Amino acid sequence: MLVAEKKITVPEFLQMEFEGEDAYYELINGQIVKKSAPTVQHQECSLLLTLKFGNFVVEKKLGKIYTAPTDVYLDDFNHVLPDIFFISTANNKIIDYREGVVTGAPDLIVEILSPGTMGNDRFDKKEAYENAGVKEYWLVDPNNRSIEVYENKDGRFEPHSFAAVEGKVQSKVLEGFEVDILDIFPAGS
Numbered sequence: 232m233l234v235a236e237k238k239i240t241v242p243e244f245l246q247m248e249f250e251g252e253d254a255y256y257e258l259i260n261g262q263i264v265k266k267s268a269p270t271v272q273h274q275e276c277s278l279l280l281t282l283k284f285g286n287f288v289v290e291k292k293l294g295k296i297y298t299a300p301t302d303v304y305l306d307d308f309n310h311v312l313p314d315i316f317f318i319s320t321a322n323n324k325i326i327d328y329r330e331g332v333v334t335g336a337p338d339l340i341v342e343i344l345s346p347g348t349m350g351n352d353r354f355d356k357k358e359a360y361e362n363a364g365v366k367e368y369w370l371v372d373p374n375n376r377s378i379e380v381y382e383n384k385d386g387r388f389e390p391h392s393f394a395a396v397e398g399k400v401q402s403k404v405l406e407g408f409e410v411d412i413l414d415i416f417p418a419g420s
Contacts, residue, residue: 259355261308294319302332305363315341336363339404343371367404376416
């Protein structure tokens with residue numbers, strides 16, 4: 232006998248109380264997912280990438296850069312806390328300053344992989360971002376010293392740029408923006 236599993240909606244999720252101060256919770260495709268505190272390696276990557284993105288976006292006055300934990304409500308079944316995300320000036324209507332949240336799809340999202348989040352970031356969240364209309368998705372893998380950049384074409388993420396150990400990746404959304412792998416994963420780190 233098959234038992235239908237009910238998806239939880241964002242309003243239902245927001246009514247729930249979670250125990251413990253050492254974790255965050257996301258709602259991905261109607262399922263509650265616990266997100267543990269990031270590692271030192273994760274945070275170093277996040278800081279270096281945020282500085283790169285932030286400097287470029289601010290200098291060119293392209294929009295806003297945010298970091299986790301900032302609430303992003305993609306749709307009725309997805310409440311996520313992306314590691315880093317960009318919202319263009321043209322898309323800033325999705326920023327709700329009064330509530331302090333984002334309601335809609337950011338233009339670009341970066342997730343930094345860790346053993347505990349790899350499956351969600353690579354599959355479930357990728358699908359949710361794709362379906363919500365995120366234009367560009369970056370997967371950063373500190374263990375393999377790699378960055379994958381995906382471009383949303385006709386509702387599907389397709390590889391746009393990739394580098395591992397050395398080399399550079401480029402953004403499609405942020406024209407002229409590129410990241411050298413060695414600036415994010417310095418030799419010997």
